[in-house]
Amino acid sequence: MSKLALEHFLPYRLNRLSSAVSQQFRAVYGPHHDLTVPEWRVLATLAQFGTMTAKAIGKHSSMHKTKVSRAVRALEERRWLVRRESEHDRREESLSLTATGLKAYSEIVPRALAFEARILAALGPNAEPLLEALALMEQHFPMD
Amino acid sequence: MSKLALEHFLPYRLNRLSSAVSQQFRAVYGPHHDLTVPEWRVLATLAQFGTMTAKAIGKHSSMHKTKVSRAVRALEERRWLVRRESEHDRREESLSLTATGLKAYSEIVPRALAFEARILAALGPNAEPLLEALALMEQHFPMD
DNA sequence: TCAATATGGTTGCTTCGGTAACTGTCGATT
C-alpha cells in the first residue's frame, strides 16, 4: 500500500509555510496599525496604482469581491480611504487613499520590505530558485 | 517614498500559491470523499502512525486542538475512526482508523502522490531548490 | 491524604470568508 508522509507532502508544507509567514508578517504592521490581511492588500494596491475601483482591486490582489467590500469599508471608517462616485458609470466607485492612509502606508512599506529581505537572506543561494519556482507554479495554477 | 509591488511581495505570493494548491488538491479527494483539510490531515496522520492521541495528531499536523477535536468527531461520525479510552491515562483517548477509513485512505493516497508529482514535474529543474528553500524557511520559522 | 496545579479534550462565543441573493445602473436589442 502506498505511503504518504504528511510532513513532506507539498500542499501541506506550502500551507504551513504560508500561514507562518503571514502570521509573522502581521507583527510587522500589527503593533502599529492593526490591519487585517485584506485591508493591507487594499491599502497596498491603492498606493501602488492610485485611484481605482473595488473590482480592479480585487483582481489585482486576488480577493473575492466581498472581502474587498468589507476591507474597503473598514479602511473608510478609519479615514484611510475615500469613495467617490464614478462619473461615467454610477455602478462603480473610484477609491483612493487619503493623506492619512498614504502616511500609514509609507510607514509600513519599509518594514515590510525589510521583513521580506530578512527571509530572502535566510535562503541564501536558494532564494533565486525559490522565486523562479514560485513564478512557475503561479503560472501553472490558474488562480482566477 | 519606497514602493512595494504586491504581486511580487513574498508573503502575498506564498499565500496565493498555497491557497491555489490547496484548492486544486481538494479536487483530488473532494469528488470521491468530500473531506475537509483538517479531516484529511487527521486521516493521513493516523494512517501514517497507527493509534495515537488527539494531542499527538495536532502536533504532527500543525493543527490547533479544537481543529483536531472537530475533525476527529467528523471522521468518527463517518465511521472512519474509533476512539478508545486509554488505559494509563483516562484523560486521553487512543484514536485509530477503521477498515473503512484505511480503505478510503488507500484510495486517496495514489491520487495525492500523483497530484504532487504533477506539480514537481512542472517545476522541472527548479523542484529540488524549491524543496530545499522550503526546508530552510520551515526551519527559519518556528511554527509551534 | 488531600490540596493545588497541570493536562487532554470539548464547547460557547466571536470573527472571518464564501455563496447566493439582492439593489441599482448600464448597454443592447427591439
Add this chain to the structure above:
DNA sequence: AATCGACAGTTACCGAAGCAACCATATTGA
C-alpha cells in the same frame, strides 16, 4: 423609449477556526 441581460457592489446567511472557559483526570507536594 422600453425591456432584458450583464455587471459593480452590498448584505444575509452559513460554515470554519481560534480564544478562552470549562470538565474530568492526573500529578505533585505539603
